[in-house]
Amino acid sequence: MLNVAVIGVGMTKFGRHENKTIRELWVEAAIKAIEDAKISLKDIQAAFIGCFSSEWWEHQGHLGSICADWLSICPTSAVRVENACASSGAALRCGVLAIASGLYDIVLVGGVEKMYSGPRKLSDTAYATEGLALASDEAYEQAQGLTFPGLYALMATAHMHKYGTKKEHLSKIAVKNHKNAAKNPLAHFQKEITLEEAMNARMIAYPLNLYDCCPFSDGASAAILCKADLARRFTDTIIHIIASTQASDTIALHNRESYVSLRSARVAAQEAYKMAKIESKDIDIAEVHDCFTIAELIAYEDLGFCKPGEGGKLIDEGETEIGGRIPVNTDGGLKAKGHPVGATGVAMIYEIVKQLRGEAINQVKAEIGLAHNVGGSGGTCTIHILKRVS
């Protein structure tokens, strides 16, 4: 129905890039996607780039043009898309809509973020923490001393109280994602951790400790989309985007009906399953937005991989591990692969495409993959479903 295919993907290593600026990271990822698609710069008809806060971390605005300029694709139109941590999920969706509209045949999408110190601006943990807080409600959450980890901690406390979820369930998610990242050369951390380490790390926002939180990362991601009828010109393994949805919710948690589920994710997922004419049980592999361990557990429930309240049971039974019924975050997730905020949504697409092509580091058997990209504490959620059709 959307008539959109993904013909190329590329990403930088996620982690620290102290000698690189935003535009340089972006160009590295974009060139990799262009080479992967075997197209040339002049084939690109439009670009959509997700970035959360280049102003905060690099004092740089007007990102669309800079990204087009440094990639040498001017005068092609380029737009910067901002939906907090879902910026590149939203940029991807803009690309999908641009092709589905019939206006373009080939579009470049992606995302970038620079959160550590770079050659042009210094950053540290305190500065980066305050930067992330920009995704929450300034007047009614930040002003009350709430931090970004604190928002997800509020959800974790509520989930534990309502469903009896244990800290151990959260720590098991961290252990799984670190294990998946251990062999991924593009991951921020390539280090397995033990359950004991995950349980006993330094407290950040009770009940979440350091190992429940994803790291700050630098990095970029990119993908080339084309009109599905043209895809065979570029590749033999055709991957279609069979659903692309997005939903919003109140920015502040206190204005929501529930603190144990994200309405934006439930709505976007239900619409996506309907658009793709599939059910949640048809998903072979998923990339979910585990900015905090509790976020992955809630995603299991919001996406219908288990019933509400049974996320802890799903991780206990190993169903989301490689070899389980529905492997989740086979690349290490935000937790261990890293979370350069604006780059995350399309980096999920990178992993799904690699899995569907049979080129993944932690390869599983998969024909249909889902990417769940959340902005802030659920103010935005984008869902994309990809299917290998040949």
Add this chain to the structure above:
Amino acid sequence: MQERDASIQSFYEFIKEGKLMGTKCLKCGYINLPPRPICQACGSKDWEWFQFSGKGKLETYTIIHVPPAKFKDLAPYIVGIVKLIEGSSITAIIKSKLDEVKIGLDLIVDYMEYKGEKLLCFKVEESQS
């Protein structure tokens, strides 16, 4: 015509006066907290000011160990979402011993002078604790 807009500035002016105020929708009766010019429940733009009793229960909480720079002197401190008896919820600092905080705790609105500002917070309601 209301004397004050349903604005963020008005909310904090009321806090300075020791009042926790929301906007009550004249069409559907929903009480919006924080105040909003457009009802979250029905979309109506007709509203009047509503003063909360300040009594409520703790719906969920966290203990902030790594605070923003501004709140450094308070850490570790509790931030929670309080459901007021009138039905609306709001985020605020909770004055409670760290090892006594729990969901369902009876709370009453309180205010705290901090760095020249009057902060909204809640304390444990003595009569019921």
